[in-house]
Amino acid sequence: MLVPMTQLELLGHREQLDEVLRRLQQLRAVEVAGADTPPAGGAPAPAPAGDPPAGGPGPELREVADLLARVERLLELAAPDDPTPQLPPPGTPEPPTSALAEIVRQQEDRTDGLLTRLEQLRAEGDALPRSAASLAALLPLVPELAELSDAELADLHLTTIALVLDDPEGRVAGELRDQLTDALGDRFLLVTAAVDGGSVSCLLIVPSAAAADVEALLGRDRIARVTMPEAYAHRSLASTVTTMQARLAALPGELAQAEAAVREALAPAVPALRLARGVLAARAERRAAAAHADLGERTFALRAWTPRAHVTAVADALTGLDRPVVVAEVRARERVGTPPTLLRNSRLFRPFERLVGFLSWPGQGGLDPTGLMAVVLPLLFGIMVGDVGYGVLLVAIGWWARRRWGRRSQVADDAGRILVAGGAWSVVFGALYGELFGDLGRYALGMPALWFYRGGPDALTPLLLFVLGVGVAHVVLGLLLGLWTAVRERHGGHVAERLGTLLVLCGLFALAGVAVQALPGGAVPPAVAAVVVGIVLTSVVHGALGALLGPLEVIGAIGNVLSYLRLAAVGLASVYLAVVANELARQAPLLLGLVIAVFFHALNLALAAFSPMVQALRLHYVEFFGTFYEGGGRAFAPLGAGLPAAAAMAPPTVVPAEVAGPATVPAQAATEPGTGVLPEPARS
Numbered sequence: 001m002l003v004p005m006t007q008l009e010l011l012g013h014r015e016q017l018d019e020v021l022r023r024l025q026q027l028r029a030v031e032v033a034g035a036d037t038p039p040a041g042g043a044p045a046p047a048p049a050g051d052p053p054a055g056g057p058g059p060e061l062r063e064v065a066d067l068l069a070r071v072e073r074l075l076e077l078a079a080p081d082d083p084t085p086q087l088p089p090p091g092t093p094e095p096p097t098s099a100l101a102e103i104v105r106q107q108e109d110r111t112d113g114l115l116t117r118l119e120q121l122r123a124e125g126d127a128l129p130r131s132a133a134s135l136a137a138l139l140p141l142v143p144e145l146a147e148l149s150d151a152e153l154a155d156l157h158l159t160t161i162a163l164v165l166d167d168p169e170g171r172v173a174g175e176l177r178d179q180l181t182d183a184l185g186d187r188f189l190l191v192t193a194a195v196d197g198g199s200v201s202c203l204l205i206v207p208s209a210a211a212a213d214v215e216a217l218l219g220r221d222r223i224a225r226v227t228m229p230e231a232y233a234h235r236s237l238a239s240t241v242t243t244m245q246a247r248l249a250a251l252p253g254e255l256a257q258a259e260a261a262v263r264e265a266l267a268p269a270v271p272a273l274r275l276a277r278g279v280l281a282a283r284a285e286r287r288a289a290a291a292h293a294d295l296g297e298r299t300f301a302l303r304a305w306t307p308r309a310h311v312t313a314v315a316d317a318l319t320g321l322d323r324p325v326v327v328a329e330v331r332a333r334e335r336v337g338t339p340p341t342l343l344r345n346s347r348l349f350r351p352f353e354r355l356v357g358f359l360s361w362p363g364q365g366g367l368d369p370t371g372l373m374a375v376v377l378p379l380l381f382g383i384m385v386g387d388v389g390y391g392v393l394l395v396a397i398g399w400w401a402r403r404r405w406g407r408r409s410q411v412a413d414d415a416g417r418i419l420v421a422g423g424a425w426s427v428v429f430g431a432l433y434g435e436l437f438g439d440l441g442r443y444a445l446g447m448p449a450l451w452f453y454r455g456g457p458d459a460l461t462p463l464l465l466f467v468l469g470v471g472v473a474h475v476v477l478g479l480l481l482g483l484w485t486a487v488r489e490r491h492g493g494h495v496a497e498r499l500g501t502l503l504v505l506c507g508l509f510a511l512a513g514v515a516v517q518a519l520p521g522g523a524v525p526p527a528v529a530a531v532v533v534g535i536v537l538t539s540v541v542h543g544a545l546g547a548l549l550g551p552l553e554v555i556g557a558i559g560n561v562l563s564y565l566r567l568a569a570v571g572l573a574s575v576y577l578a579v580v581a582n583e584l585a586r587q588a589p590l591l592l593g594l595v596i597a598v599f600f601h602a603l604n605l606a607l608a609a610f611s612p613m614v615q616a617l618r619l620h621y622v623e624f625f626g627t628f629y630e631g632g633g634r635a636f637a638p639l640g641a642g643l644p645a646a647a648a649m650a651p652p653t654v655v656p657a658e659v660a661g662p663a664t665v666p667a668q669a670a671t672e673p674g675t676g677v678l679p680e681p682a683r684s
Contacts, residue, residue, distance in 0.1 A: 002368045003307045003342040005636070007033060007335040008314060010302040012325035017293060017300045020325055021286040023317045025640035026090075029310040032639065033303035033337045034292040061287040064097060068280040070104050075273050077115070077259075078266035085278035085644050086271070097283070100276045107273070111265045118258040125251050132244035134164050134201035137193035139238060142203060159211040163202040163218070165192075173200050179217060184210055278644050289639060303330065305340055305636070339364040341633035349374040351414035359621050360631030367485060369620075369629055376474065376624075377616050378418070382425025383470065384570045384612035386454065387578065388447075389437040390605055391426030394419055397609070422613065437601055438578025454575045463568045471564025474619070475557065476505065478627030485628055493541040498627070500537025500550075501557045507531035508558070560623040566615050574612075577604045 008030075012020055024030040075083055088094055108115075165172045173192050180188050189205040206214050266273075294301040306314055315327040341361040343353050345368070352374040362368050385391060398419030406413035434442060434449025441447030452459050479502050486494035507530030513519035514527070539550025581600030585593035625631075 001344060001371075002362060002364065002366070003309075003344050003636075005305050005339040005342065005364060006308045006311060007330040007337075007339070008304050008306055008311065009328045009330050010300075010304060010318070010325055011328070012300055012318075012321075013323045014295060014298050014300050016321055016323060016325065017290055017295075017302070018286055019321060020300075020302070020318060021289050021639065022094075022282070024304070024314070024638075025282060025286065025643065027310075027313060027317045028638050028640040029306055030314060030639055031305045031340055031637050032289040032292050033305055060097065061284065061291075064280055064284045064287060067097065067101055067104060068277065068284060070108070071100075071273055071277045071280060074104065074107055074111075074266060075270070075277060077111075077118075077262050078270050078273065079263055080267075080270045080274070084274070085281060086274045087278040087282065087644050088275070094279050094283070095275075097280075100280060103269070103272050103276055107266060107269050111262055114258065114262045114265055118255075118262055121251065121255045121258055124247075125255060128244060128248055128251070130164070130199075132241060132248060134199070135162060135203075135244070136241045137201045138162075138191060138203045139241060141191040141193060142189075142205075157208045158205055159208045161204040161206070161211075161214065161218070163204060165200040165202060167200045170200075173202065176202075180204075180206075180214070183213060183217060188214075282640070282643055285639060285643070303336055305337075306638075307342060338634070340636040342636040343368055343370060345370050345374075351417040352377065354411070354414055355418075355617065355620075357635065359625065359629075361633035361635050363630060363633035365489075366630045366633070367481060367628065369625065372477075372624075373620055374421075377620060378421035378425045380470070380567060380616040380619060381422035381612045382427075382429045383467070383567050384615065385422070385426035385574060385608045386429035386433045386571055387435045387437065387574070387608075388427050388430035388441065389435075389601075390574075390608050391423045391428075391430050393605055394423030394426060394609060396423075398423060418613075419609065426608075433575075435575065435578075438575060438582050440578075440582050443582075454571060455579055460568075463571075464565065467564050467567040468561065470567065471561045471623070472505070472509065474564070474624055475560050475627065476502065478624045479505075479557075482628030485630075496537045496541050497553065500534040500539075501553060503530045503534030503537065504554045505534075505557060505561070507534060560626070563619065563623050566619075570612055570615055574604055574608055577607075 010020060165176070167173055173190075177190055180190060184206060187207055187210065190202060192200050192202045194200055204214070292302070304314075311327075311329060318325045318327060341363065343356075343362075345353060349371050353370050355373060355377070356362070356368070356370050382391070385394070398416040400416075401419065402413050402416030404412075406416055430436065432449065432451040434447055434451075434453045435455075436442075436445065436447050439453075439455055442453070452462050454463060479498050483495060483498040483502065486498060507527040510519060510523050510527035510530070514521060514523055535550055535554055538553045539546035542549040578601065581597050581604065584600070585597035587593070588596055
């Protein structure tokens with residue numbers, strides 16, 4: 001369900017703005033109005049004239065951002081087991097930026113030599129493979145010169161120049177040869193070989209007396225020359241390539257040693273760096289939020305969104321300051337900006353919020369379809385898979401994924417829960433269809449079908465009628481929701497359009513019932529009337545184009561219902577693949593048959609975990625949501641949502657006990673999925 005949001009106006013003394021934002025950060029239930037869009041020009045608002053306030057925007061934001069980037073680089077090099085930033089305990093003052101900058105400077109100075117060595121090795125590791133490959137490509141082309149050193153070439157009054165041309169079309173080498181011919185006649189040797197990525201490796205041998213002119217020609221045409229480090233000077237071409245390849249083999253070991261040396265040097269400073277990163281991240285967020293405050297000479301005014309249930313908690317969090325801060329709720333017609341979206345559903349439904357957000361967050365005043373998706377999507381998944389064996393395995397895989405990755409990744413935990421729900425419904429429909437790894441249960445265990453077996457000769461008709469019935473129910477439910485939404489919004493056009501579509505579908509269903517003798521013939525006149533009236537209603541809302549667009553709307557609705565036939569198609573494909581696996585296994589020797597059965601069932605299981613979920617999502621996003629869902633909202637992004645564990649910062653009177661945890665718990669583990677806000681209303 002959508003959490004009602006309200007807008008607050010905070011008024012206080014200008015010097016208290018940073019402290020106010022810090023307390024709101026701790027509360028993690030307030031989004032600064034306008035913070036969802038960057039300030040004009042994408043840069044922080046300029047600082048007002050005079051001395052910048054304690055919490056106001058200004059050059060300090062850039063200083064903090066730069067320092068934060070340096071801290072993150074050091075932590076990346078230190079590679080601690082737990083990289084989660086830390087924050088000072090509640091009631092402890094934050095260290096000033098200058099103190100954090102001094103910590104960073106000291107660590108950079110201590111590791112300067114090691115970092116320089118590390119960067120040199122990384123640069124060498126990036127450049128050397130290209131040089132070695134270029135020269136190695138030339139070796140077969142000039143065997144007579146490959147063994148000559150530069151000194152021997154000098155005795156012959158010759159100079160060698162190695163080049164790499166970016167020449168995917170093969171034109172630069174030809175033009176270079178023409179220009180050398182114009183300049184030197186036939187007194188040069190140019191051999192080329194293609195290397196990876198469209199580059200061409202060249203070895204140019206010219207008279208030493210003409211080397212300067214050739215160098216000038218190459219410089220004018222911006223051709224990259226392969227520069228040889230001092231270690232390869234005065235070596236023959238073959239010796240150079242051999243030495244480079246030996247160096248490439250040794251580089252990973254030296255690089256690992258250099259990285260280990262940096263980690264060891266930074267290890268004692270990791271706690272301080274983690275604390276610095278947490279403090280700087282919090283400070284940068286406050287500075288960015290302060291850019292949206294209206295600053296007077298002595299006062300500030302700030303607009304902020306918060307859940308309506310948190311208004312008292314916000315006011316309580318701002319009590320006890322040196323000077324009082326006024327917290328006033330803004331009347332609806334005086335609010336600025338668009339209210340953000342915060343969803344709050346039961347624990348069973350919460351994993352499906354992320355699936356709704358993939359399409360679009362619902363806007364305030366719209367409908368939250370999370371509950372409907374949580375109920376119907378696993379059901380559709382189960383209809384398609386419909387196998388007890390596959391369902392049990394999918395439940396086990398989902399449960400294992402949650403155990404394996406769920407604590408570290410909310411996405412993995414949500415995916416595991418969704419897979420468990422879909423697998424459970426697969427077991428239910430597997431029992432109705434009488435399927436256990438296809439027809440294995442029927443032949444091996446005499447497993448009966450509680451409803452009908454999908455692989456049987458008479459299964460097609462009941463299966464198609466069943467999935468069409470599901471489609472009708474799903475689409476009609478969406479149209480009813482759309483009609484209710486349109487009535488609530490007093491949108492006459494949408495009311496007529498959705499009511500007309502409903503009438504057409506009802507009329508067509510009645511005619512179909514008469515055709516199969518499920519309804520009496522007397523139902524034909526009212527059914528035809530419903531179809532005609534429905535088409536008229538869907539047409540009139542489009543004005544002059546109604547004669548064309550109205551019938552198209554009706555055809556689209558019918559097409560949406562027919563789309564649910566994919567439930568039968570995907571399910572039958574799975575059934576027959578399982579039957580084929582069992583049949584091949586029976587025809588082969590025991591061991592080979594077992595291998596074949598395991599392979600095909602594993603393939604079918606992988607397809608069952610992916611394809612039915614995609615099809616079920618498609619039916620929701622297109623056929624179902626299209627009838628009522630407006631979307632267009634944006635997720636609630638409160639201050640402090642991206643910071644480390646709130647328990648380390650938040651006052652105990654505001655943060656619910658169930659979200660309290662160790663200081664090193666990642667922020668997303670303590671926040672509501674997709675919103676970054678506390679999962680339950682804060683209590684005062």
